[in-house]
Protein backbone atom coordinates (compact mmCIF):
# COMPACT_ATOMS: atom_id res chain seq x y z
CA UNK A 547 0.00 0.00 0.00
CA UNK A 548 1.14 3.53 -0.75
CA UNK A 549 -0.24 6.79 0.55
CA UNK A 550 0.27 10.26 -0.90
CA UNK A 551 -0.99 13.23 1.00
CA UNK A 552 -1.56 16.64 -0.57
CA UNK A 553 -3.38 19.82 0.28
CA UNK A 554 -5.89 21.43 -2.03
CA UNK A 555 -7.36 24.69 -0.70
CA UNK A 556 -7.72 23.42 2.85
CA UNK A 557 -8.84 19.93 1.83
CA UNK A 558 -6.45 17.13 2.63
CA UNK A 559 -6.45 14.75 -0.33
CA UNK A 560 -5.20 11.33 0.59
CA UNK A 561 -4.39 9.14 -2.43
CA UNK A 562 -4.25 5.51 -1.40
CA UNK A 563 -3.08 2.69 -3.63
CA UNK A 564 -2.53 -1.04 -3.31
CA UNK A 565 -4.18 -3.27 -0.72
CA UNK A 566 -5.59 -1.89 2.52
CA UNK A 567 -5.42 -4.90 4.82
CA UNK A 568 -4.70 -6.09 8.33
CA UNK A 569 -0.98 -5.73 7.53
CA UNK A 570 -1.11 -2.27 5.95
CA UNK A 571 -3.94 -0.59 7.89
CA UNK A 572 -1.61 0.51 10.76
CA UNK A 573 0.28 2.68 8.30
CA UNK A 574 -2.95 4.22 7.07
CA UNK A 575 -3.92 4.92 10.68
CA UNK A 576 -0.66 6.83 11.12
CA UNK A 577 -1.52 9.06 8.17
CA UNK A 578 -5.01 9.59 9.57
CA UNK A 579 -3.52 10.60 12.90
CA UNK A 580 -1.30 13.11 11.12
CA UNK A 581 -4.32 14.64 9.40
CA UNK A 582 -6.21 14.94 12.71
CA UNK A 583 -3.16 16.39 14.45
CA UNK A 584 -2.93 19.03 11.71
CA UNK A 585 -6.52 19.96 12.55
CA UNK A 586 -7.51 19.49 8.93
CA UNK A 587 -11.31 19.31 8.86
CA UNK A 588 -12.01 18.35 5.29
CA UNK A 589 -10.57 15.14 3.97
CA UNK A 590 -10.93 13.35 0.66
CA UNK A 591 -9.78 9.77 0.35
CA UNK A 592 -8.98 9.00 -3.26
CA UNK A 593 -9.39 5.23 -3.68
CA UNK A 594 -8.41 5.16 -7.35
CA UNK A 595 -5.42 2.91 -6.80
CA UNK A 596 -6.93 0.64 -4.15
CA UNK A 597 -7.58 -2.88 -5.40
CA UNK A 598 -8.61 -4.49 -2.12
CA UNK A 599 -9.79 -3.57 1.33
CA UNK A 600 -10.38 -6.04 4.15
CA UNK A 601 -12.18 -5.76 7.49
CA UNK A 602 -9.23 -4.11 9.23
CA UNK A 603 -9.03 -1.54 6.43
CA UNK A 604 -12.73 -0.76 6.77
CA UNK A 605 -12.42 -0.51 10.55
CA UNK A 606 -9.61 2.05 10.18
CA UNK A 607 -11.91 4.20 8.00
CA UNK A 608 -14.62 4.02 10.65
CA UNK A 609 -12.14 5.00 13.34
CA UNK A 610 -10.97 7.94 11.26
CA UNK A 611 -14.46 9.21 10.51
CA UNK A 612 -15.30 9.03 14.24
CA UNK A 613 -12.18 10.99 15.19
CA UNK A 614 -12.87 13.57 12.51
CA UNK A 615 -16.41 14.01 13.76
CA UNK A 616 -15.08 14.95 17.19
CA UNK A 617 -13.29 17.95 15.69
CA UNK A 618 -16.33 18.67 13.48
CA UNK A 619 -14.50 17.45 10.42
CA UNK A 620 -15.70 15.27 7.58
CA UNK A 621 -14.33 12.69 5.21
CA UNK A 622 -15.45 12.01 1.65
CA UNK A 623 -14.35 9.17 -0.58
CA UNK A 624 -14.05 8.93 -4.33
CA UNK A 625 -13.19 6.68 -7.27
CA UNK A 626 -13.84 3.29 -5.68
CA UNK A 627 -13.21 0.38 -8.03
CA UNK A 628 -16.20 -1.94 -8.65
CA UNK A 629 -14.68 -4.59 -6.36
CA UNK A 630 -13.93 -2.19 -3.53
CA UNK A 631 -17.34 -0.55 -3.82
CA UNK A 632 -19.01 -3.97 -3.60
CA UNK A 633 -17.13 -4.58 -0.34
CA UNK A 634 -18.54 -1.29 0.96
CA UNK A 635 -22.02 -2.39 -0.14
CA UNK A 636 -21.99 -5.81 1.46
CA UNK A 637 -20.96 -4.27 4.77
CA UNK A 638 -23.59 -1.50 4.27
CA UNK A 639 -20.90 1.14 4.70
CA UNK A 640 -21.81 2.53 1.29
CA UNK A 641 -24.94 4.00 2.85
CA UNK A 642 -23.02 5.73 5.63
CA UNK A 643 -19.86 7.09 4.08
CA UNK A 644 -20.12 9.87 1.56
CA UNK A 645 -18.84 8.28 -1.61
CA UNK A 646 -18.52 10.02 -4.98
CA UNK A 647 -17.80 8.66 -8.44
CA UNK A 648 -15.16 11.25 -9.23
CA UNK A 649 -12.65 13.28 -7.28
CA UNK A 650 -14.01 16.41 -8.96
CA UNK A 651 -17.53 15.82 -7.65
CA UNK A 652 -16.29 15.07 -4.15
CA UNK A 653 -14.15 18.20 -4.06
CA UNK A 654 -17.00 20.38 -5.33
CA UNK A 655 -19.12 19.13 -2.42
CA UNK A 656 -16.34 19.55 0.11
CA UNK A 657 -15.46 23.13 -0.91
CA UNK A 658 -19.10 24.10 -0.56
CA UNK A 659 -19.15 23.24 3.14
CA UNK B 660 15.18 3.12 -46.58
CA UNK B 661 17.85 4.88 -44.61
CA UNK B 662 19.04 3.12 -41.51
CA UNK B 663 18.06 6.10 -39.39
CA UNK B 664 14.50 6.08 -40.69
CA UNK B 665 14.19 2.35 -40.12
CA UNK B 666 15.33 2.81 -36.58
CA UNK B 667 12.80 5.54 -35.81
CA UNK B 668 10.02 3.47 -37.34
CA UNK B 669 11.07 0.59 -35.14
CA UNK B 670 10.78 2.76 -32.06
CA UNK B 671 7.39 3.94 -33.21
CA UNK B 672 6.14 0.33 -33.44
CA UNK B 673 7.67 -0.52 -30.15
CA UNK B 674 5.92 2.43 -28.55
CA UNK B 675 2.60 1.39 -30.11
CA UNK B 676 2.96 -2.16 -28.84
CA UNK B 677 3.88 -0.93 -25.39
CA UNK B 678 0.83 1.32 -25.31
CA UNK B 679 -1.58 -1.39 -26.41
CA UNK B 680 -0.04 -3.72 -23.87
CA UNK B 681 -0.75 -1.22 -21.11
CA UNK B 682 -4.31 -0.77 -22.38
CA UNK B 683 -4.82 -4.52 -22.50
CA UNK B 684 -3.48 -4.90 -19.01
CA UNK B 685 -5.83 -2.18 -17.79
CA UNK B 686 -8.80 -3.83 -19.51
CA UNK B 687 -7.82 -7.16 -17.99
CA UNK B 688 -7.62 -5.63 -14.52
CA UNK B 689 -11.05 -4.08 -15.07
CA UNK B 690 -12.54 -7.44 -16.02
CA UNK B 691 -10.93 -9.09 -12.97
CA UNK B 692 -12.28 -6.31 -10.80
CA UNK B 693 -15.84 -6.65 -12.10
CA UNK B 694 -15.59 -10.41 -11.73
CA UNK B 695 -14.69 -10.05 -8.06
CA UNK B 696 -17.53 -7.57 -7.63
CA UNK B 697 -20.01 -10.10 -9.01
CA UNK B 698 -18.68 -12.73 -6.61
CA UNK B 699 -19.36 -10.51 -3.61
CA UNK B 700 -22.76 -9.27 -4.75
CA UNK B 701 -24.02 -12.72 -5.72
CA UNK B 702 -22.78 -14.29 -2.49
CA UNK B 703 -24.61 -11.62 -0.54
CA UNK B 704 -27.94 -12.60 -2.11
CA UNK B 705 -27.44 -16.14 -0.80
CA UNK B 706 -26.62 -14.86 2.70
CA UNK B 707 -29.68 -12.60 2.79
CA UNK B 708 -31.77 -15.70 2.40
CA UNK B 709 -30.98 -16.87 5.90
CA UNK B 710 -30.50 -13.50 7.58
CA UNK B 711 -26.73 -13.72 7.65
CA UNK B 712 -24.94 -10.43 7.20
CA UNK B 713 -22.41 -9.13 4.73
CA UNK B 714 -19.77 -8.88 7.41
CA UNK B 715 -20.08 -12.67 7.73
CA UNK B 716 -18.73 -12.89 4.18
CA UNK B 717 -15.91 -10.44 4.83
CA UNK B 718 -14.95 -12.38 7.94
CA UNK B 719 -14.94 -15.75 6.18
CA UNK B 720 -12.70 -14.27 3.48
CA UNK B 721 -10.36 -12.62 5.99
CA UNK B 722 -10.10 -15.56 8.39
CA UNK B 723 -9.56 -18.02 5.55
CA UNK B 724 -6.95 -15.82 3.90
CA UNK B 725 -5.04 -15.50 7.16
CA UNK B 726 -4.99 -19.25 7.77
CA UNK B 727 -4.03 -20.02 4.16
CA UNK B 728 -1.11 -17.58 4.33
CA UNK B 729 0.09 -19.08 7.58
CA UNK B 730 -0.08 -22.53 5.95
CA UNK B 731 2.21 -21.22 3.20
CA UNK B 732 -0.24 -21.71 0.35
CA UNK B 733 0.83 -20.01 -2.89
CA UNK B 734 -0.30 -16.41 -3.44
CA UNK B 735 -2.60 -17.65 -6.20
CA UNK B 736 -4.24 -20.25 -3.99
CA UNK B 737 -4.66 -17.70 -1.21
CA UNK B 738 -6.43 -15.44 -3.68
CA UNK B 739 -8.68 -18.22 -4.99
CA UNK B 740 -9.59 -19.12 -1.43
CA UNK B 741 -10.31 -15.49 -0.57
CA UNK B 742 -12.96 -15.11 -3.27
CA UNK B 743 -14.22 -18.68 -3.46
CA UNK B 744 -14.80 -18.90 0.31
CA UNK B 745 -17.26 -16.03 0.01
CA UNK B 746 -19.45 -18.29 -2.15
CA UNK B 747 -19.50 -21.28 0.23
CA UNK B 748 -23.26 -21.05 0.85
CA UNK B 749 -24.26 -20.03 -2.67
CA UNK B 750 -26.40 -23.21 -2.84
CA UNK B 751 -28.81 -21.59 -0.40
CA UNK B 752 -30.03 -19.58 -3.37
CA UNK B 753 -31.93 -22.70 -4.43
CA UNK B 754 -33.27 -23.69 -1.01
CA UNK B 755 -36.85 -22.46 -0.39
CA UNK B 756 -37.19 -19.44 1.93
CA UNK B 757 -39.99 -21.18 3.80
CA UNK B 758 -37.40 -23.60 5.16
CA UNK B 759 -34.31 -21.35 5.40
CA UNK B 760 -36.15 -18.62 7.25
CA UNK B 761 -38.08 -20.89 9.57
CA UNK B 762 -37.18 -19.60 13.02
CA UNK B 763 -37.18 -22.97 14.81
CA UNK B 764 -38.53 -26.48 14.85
CA UNK B 765 -37.23 -27.83 11.58
CA UNK B 766 -38.49 -31.31 10.76
CA UNK B 767 -35.87 -33.97 9.87
CA UNK B 768 -37.01 -33.71 6.23
CA UNK B 769 -36.51 -29.95 6.23
CA UNK B 770 -33.07 -30.40 7.76
CA UNK B 771 -32.18 -32.68 4.87
CA UNK B 772 -33.33 -30.05 2.38
CA UNK B 773 -31.03 -27.45 3.98
CA UNK B 774 -28.14 -29.91 3.83
CA UNK B 775 -28.65 -30.06 0.08
CA UNK B 776 -27.19 -26.53 -0.23
CA UNK B 777 -23.72 -28.07 -0.41
CA UNK B 778 -24.43 -30.18 -3.52
CA UNK B 779 -26.68 -27.51 -5.02
CA UNK B 780 -23.90 -24.96 -4.66
CA UNK B 781 -21.38 -27.28 -6.26
CA UNK B 782 -23.81 -27.86 -9.13
CA UNK B 783 -23.87 -24.13 -9.88
CA UNK B 784 -20.16 -24.32 -10.71
CA UNK B 785 -20.18 -27.76 -12.32
CA UNK B 786 -18.27 -27.93 -15.59
CA UNK B 787 -16.62 -24.54 -15.19
CA UNK B 788 -13.03 -24.41 -16.42
CA UNK B 789 -12.21 -21.30 -14.41
CA UNK B 790 -9.66 -22.13 -11.68
CA UNK B 791 -11.47 -19.83 -9.26
CA UNK B 792 -14.86 -21.44 -9.87
CA UNK B 793 -13.31 -24.88 -9.53
CA UNK B 794 -12.14 -23.91 -6.06
CA UNK B 795 -15.58 -22.41 -5.37
CA UNK B 796 -17.14 -25.74 -6.34
CA UNK B 797 -14.84 -27.67 -3.98
CA UNK B 798 -15.61 -25.34 -1.09
CA UNK B 799 -19.38 -25.30 -1.66
CA UNK B 800 -19.35 -29.09 -1.79
CA UNK B 801 -17.09 -29.87 1.16
CA UNK B 802 -17.44 -27.10 3.75
CA UNK B 803 -19.77 -29.26 5.88
CA UNK B 804 -17.61 -32.37 5.79
CA UNK B 805 -15.99 -33.28 9.11
CA UNK B 806 -12.47 -34.55 9.61
CA UNK B 807 -13.73 -37.68 11.43
CA UNK B 808 -16.01 -38.59 8.50
CA UNK B 809 -19.34 -37.70 10.14
CA UNK B 810 -20.09 -34.65 7.97
CA UNK B 811 -22.18 -34.21 4.83
CA UNK B 812 -22.84 -34.60 1.90
CA UNK B 813 -20.33 -37.43 1.32
CA UNK B 814 -18.95 -38.31 4.75
CA UNK B 815 -15.42 -37.73 3.49
CA UNK B 816 -12.72 -38.36 6.05
CA UNK B 817 -9.39 -36.70 6.89
CA UNK B 818 -7.25 -35.54 3.99
CA UNK B 819 -9.85 -36.86 1.51
CA UNK B 820 -11.54 -33.55 2.20
CA UNK B 821 -9.83 -30.90 0.06
CA UNK B 822 -7.71 -28.45 2.07
CA UNK B 823 -9.83 -25.50 0.93
CA UNK B 824 -12.89 -27.25 2.34
CA UNK B 825 -11.11 -28.08 5.62
CA UNK B 826 -10.17 -24.42 6.08
CA UNK B 827 -13.63 -23.02 5.34
CA UNK B 828 -15.23 -25.70 7.55
CA UNK B 829 -13.37 -24.17 10.48
CA UNK B 830 -13.79 -20.48 9.62
CA UNK B 831 -17.51 -20.93 8.88
CA UNK B 832 -18.17 -22.62 12.23
CA UNK B 833 -15.99 -20.18 14.13
CA UNK B 834 -17.91 -17.31 12.61
CA UNK B 835 -21.27 -18.92 13.37
CA UNK B 836 -20.20 -19.36 17.01
CA UNK B 837 -19.15 -15.74 17.38
CA UNK B 838 -22.24 -14.39 15.60
CA UNK B 839 -25.55 -13.48 17.13
CA UNK B 840 -28.54 -15.12 15.48
CA UNK B 841 -32.25 -14.58 16.10
CA UNK B 842 -32.28 -17.80 18.12
CA UNK B 843 -28.95 -17.52 19.95
CA UNK B 844 -26.44 -15.19 21.57
CA UNK B 845 -22.89 -14.93 20.27
CA UNK B 846 -20.13 -16.75 22.11
CA UNK B 847 -17.20 -14.62 23.23
CA UNK B 848 -13.97 -14.79 21.28
CA UNK B 849 -11.95 -16.93 23.69
CA UNK B 850 -14.86 -19.23 24.37
CA UNK B 851 -15.33 -19.84 20.64
CA UNK B 852 -11.60 -20.44 20.10
CA UNK B 853 -11.73 -23.04 22.87
CA UNK B 854 -14.73 -24.74 21.21
CA UNK B 855 -12.74 -25.00 17.98
CA UNK B 856 -9.70 -26.38 19.83
CA UNK B 857 -11.60 -29.24 21.44
CA UNK B 858 -12.93 -30.27 18.01
CA UNK B 859 -9.42 -30.78 16.64
CA UNK B 860 -9.28 -34.19 14.98
CA UNK B 861 -13.06 -34.55 15.33
CA UNK B 862 -14.86 -31.83 13.40
CA UNK B 863 -11.70 -30.12 12.18
CA UNK B 864 -8.34 -30.96 10.67
CA UNK B 865 -5.74 -30.83 13.49
CA UNK B 866 -3.30 -29.02 11.20
CA UNK B 867 -5.80 -26.29 10.37
CA UNK B 868 -6.68 -25.97 14.06
CA UNK B 869 -2.99 -25.66 14.94
CA UNK B 870 -2.48 -22.85 12.45
CA UNK B 871 -5.71 -21.18 13.54
CA UNK B 872 -4.48 -21.13 17.14
CA UNK B 873 -1.10 -19.83 16.00
CA UNK B 874 -2.86 -16.94 14.20
CA UNK B 875 -5.10 -16.22 17.17
CA UNK B 876 -3.98 -12.61 17.53
CA UNK B 877 -4.68 -11.75 13.93
CA UNK B 878 -7.96 -13.65 14.01
CA UNK B 879 -8.91 -11.58 17.05
CA UNK B 880 -8.09 -8.39 15.14
CA UNK B 881 -10.35 -9.44 12.27
CA UNK B 882 -13.11 -10.38 14.73
CA UNK B 883 -12.76 -6.99 16.46
CA UNK B 884 -12.65 -5.06 13.18
CA UNK B 885 -15.90 -6.58 11.92
CA UNK B 886 -17.51 -6.03 15.32
CA UNK B 887 -16.60 -2.36 14.93
CA UNK B 888 -18.12 -2.29 11.46
CA UNK B 889 -21.38 -3.89 12.62
CA UNK B 890 -21.62 -1.57 15.66
CA UNK B 891 -20.97 1.49 13.50
CA UNK B 892 -23.60 0.48 10.94
CA UNK B 893 -26.11 -0.23 13.71
CA UNK B 894 -25.43 3.12 15.44
CA UNK B 895 -25.88 5.03 12.20
CA UNK B 896 -29.10 3.19 11.38
CA UNK B 897 -30.45 4.14 14.83
CA UNK B 898 -29.39 7.78 14.38
CA UNK B 899 -31.22 7.91 11.07
CA UNK B 900 -34.32 6.39 12.63
CA UNK B 901 -34.33 9.09 15.30
CA UNK B 902 -33.85 11.86 12.74
CA UNK B 903 -36.77 10.70 10.61
Ligand SMILES: [Fe+2]
Nearest residue numbers: 747748802803
Ligand atom coordinates in the same frame (compact mmCIF):
# COMPACT_ATOMS: atom_id res chain seq x y z
FE1 LIG C 1 -23.02 -24.01 4.46
Ligand SMILES: [Fe+2]
Nearest residue numbers: 711747748831
Ligand atom coordinates in the same frame (compact mmCIF):
# COMPACT_ATOMS: atom_id res chain seq x y z
FE1 LIG D 1 -21.89 -19.46 6.02
